[in-house]
Amino acid sequence: MKRKAFLIDTTRCTACRSCQVACKQWNKLTAEDTVNRGSYENPPDLTPQLYNQIHFIEQDRGKDMRWLFINRRCQHCADAGCVKVCPSAGALYHTPDGLVGFNQDKCIECHYCVNGCPFDVPRYDSKQKITKCHACIDRVQNGLLPACVKACPTQTLQFGDRETLIAGAKAAGKKLYGENDLGGLGVLYVLDDEPDTYRLPKNPAIPASIFFWKDVVKPLGILGFWGAVGVAALHYVTVGPKRIEDEPEDKSPKGGE
Amino acid sequence: MTQYVERFNALDRVLHWIVAITFFLLLLSGIGLFAHTFFGYFRLFGGPHQGIMVHKWAGIVFFISSVLLFLRHLGETWRFDADDRRWIVKAGGYLSRKKQGIPQGKFNAGQKLFGLFAGLATIVMGLTGYIIWDPTAFTRELTQFSLMLHGAFFTLFMIAMVVHVYLATMGNPGTLEGMLWGHVTKAWAKKHASKWYAKMVKS
Ligand code: HEM
Ligand code: SF4
Ligand code: SF4
Ligand code: SF4
Numbered sequence: 001m002k003r004k005a006f007l008i009d010t011t012r013c014t015a016c017r018s019c020q021v022a023c024k025q026w027n028k029l030t031a032e033d034t035v036n037r038g039s040y041e042n043p044p045d046l047t048p049q050l051y052n053q054i055h056f057i058e059q060d061r062g063k064d065m066r067w068l069f070i071n072r073r074c075q076h077c078a079d080a081g082c083v084k085v086c087p088s089a090g091a092l093y094h095t096p097d098g099l100v101g102f103n104q105d106k107c108i109e110c111h112y113c114v115n116g117c118p119f120d121v122p123r124y125d126s127k128q129k130i131t132k133c134h135a136c137i138d139r140v141q142n143g144l145l146p147a148c149v150k151a152c153p154t155q156t157l158q159f160g161d162r163e164t165l166i167a168g169a170k171a172a173g174k175k176l177y178g179e180n181d182l183g184g185l186g187v188l189y190v191l192d193d194e195p196d197t198y199r200l201p202k203n204p205a206i207p208a209s210i211f212f213w214k215d216v217v218k219p220l221g222i223l224g225f226w227g228a229v230g231v232a233a234l235h236y237v238t239v240g241p242k243r244i245e246d247e248p249e250d251k252s253p254k255g256g257e
Numbered sequence: 258m259t260q261y262v263e264r265f266n267a268l269d270r271v272l273h274w275i276v277a278i279t280f281f282l283l284l285l286s287g288i289g290l291f292a293h294t295f296f297g298y299f300r301l302f303g304g305p306h307q308g309i310m311v312h313k314w315a316g317i318v319f320f321i322s323s324v325l326l327f328l329r330h331l332g333e334t335w336r337f338d339a340d341d342r343r344w345i346v347k348a349g350g351y352l353s354r355k356k357q358g359i360p361q362g363k364f365n366a367g368q369k370l371f372g373l374f375a376g377l378a379t380i381v382m383g384l385t386g387y388i389i390w391d392p393t394a395f396t397r398e399l400t401q402f403s404l405m406l407h408g409a410f411f412t413l414f415m416i417a418m419v420v421h422v423y424l425a426t427m428g429n430p431g432t433l434e435g436m437l438w439g440h441v442t443k444a445w446a447k448k449h450a451s452k453w454y455a456k457m458v459k460s
Binding site: 085087088089109110111112115116207209212213218220221222229235239240241242243 | 291350353400405416419429
């Protein structure tokens with residue numbers, strides 16, 4: 001099946017936050033109490049009740065002020081760190097069209113996945129189960145647009161066939177973030193500045209320790225265990241045990257092995 | 258005259274078996290998180306929640322008892338003499354049937370190395386286990402690194418344990434008795450730990 005993706009053109013975003021509200025409505029997520037931190041950004045981060053968030057970059061430029069907005073959410077990575085570390089098969093999974101969904105019934109509440117995610121996305125609800133943007137798989141499978149995309153009045157958020165979206169953006173002369181990273185992200189950004197201005201990693205990758213843990217330690221561990229059992233068995237039938245009965249009668253406390 | 262010498266007193270033995278039992282509980286309750294193939298092991302405990310709970314409690318008991326066991330034997334295990342170095346070079350004579358008459362103390366050089374490794378590994382497993390107790394409590398980098406180290410030392414510990422169990426049972430008949438009820442035969446002591454035996458005979 002062809003990969004589906006979001007295209008988020010941050011240069012069009014007016015921070016109206018219809019996306020935040022539409023997501024809450026579709027997913028029946030409650031509103032949360034927040035505090036005034038002296039910024040229009042609200043809430044300041046993804047929460048268990050907030051699957052997408054408009055992050056405000058507020059740069060003081062003397063008399064002037066620069067405002068950048070970015071819709072943060074799960075990036076629906078092809079090479080997804082969260083899927084890699086999840087111990088419970090099926091709790092996090094790729095749909096045939098390349099979106100990353102989750103199944104709370106299979107989630108064992110281990111909280112590993114946030115550590116595997118290069119974008120610090122998964123959050124845990126009051127039952128300690130995973131929550132994050134699931135790309136409205138339920139809607140997409142029924143031919144509808146994701147709720148946030150549907151609600152976006154400025155076409156900042158677009159959703160559709162990944163290749164078509166990429167071709168369209170390139171034809172319009174836009175530079176894309178995430179086209180090839182991690183096997184290609186399912187969320188492509190058009191940015192107005194460098195990625196780190198938006199708190200995005202320049203070259204997103206599976207964290208090194210996580211790679212080493214799952215791709216080196218795990219296979220070597222399984223191999224090492226059976227290898228050790230094999231060597232012990234081989235030793236027994238070749239060299240054999242050190243049997244005491246084999247010792248000649250020796251009354252002196254010398255000798256030894 | 259008795260045919261036996263005392264090798265481990267009751268405290269040594271109880272401590273050792275607490276460490277051994279909790280180790281296997283930790284192995285069985287942790288392995289379900291290590292790879293999808295082993296996820297089914299959680300059924301032994303009634304599910305992943307119960308498994309992780311057992312792992313955490315067993316971890317506390319294991320850590321304390323294993324550190325105590327390590328400290329009890331440290332007097333023997335930390336010193337390596339010329340005989341020990343020869344033993345290591347010859348791999349303890351385990352590579353051939355030819356007899357290698359290298360006199361050894363209470364523990365041979367291999368056992369000393371295992372004892373030191375087990376102490377180190379216990380501390381690493383305990384520290385990293387504490388950090389991943391709640392994987393959202395510490396910084397991401399520290400948690401990621403700890404998950405990796407816990408898995409890496411799990412692997413090393415398992416391999417060392419396979420060797421330890423083999424050599425303590427099938428590989429060296431008569432050894433297990435010392436840890437089961439405290440005594441080994443004099444013939445065993447002469448063969449495996451002659452310097453220690455000489456000291457025991459004197460006292
Ligand atoms: C010394 C005390 C120990 C403590 C405090 C400890 C604690 C923990 C904790 C908290 C977890 C994560 C569980 C979760 O959050 O769901 C874990 C995972 C694990 N533990 Fe331990 N543990 C200890 C010793 C051991 C030992 C001795 C073994 C092996 C025999 C072991 C094998 C594992 C394995 C295989 C995992 C799964 C993580 C992975 O894939 O690497 N642990 N441990
Ligand atoms: S952004 Fe994070 S949570 Fe989303 S698919 Fe990638 S690794 Fe998983
Ligand atoms: S918290 Fe749930 S989804 Fe996340 S890694 Fe653990 S089992 Fe998987
Ligand atoms: S795709 Fe659906 S779940 Fe994801 S942020 Fe939009 S509305 Fe929320």
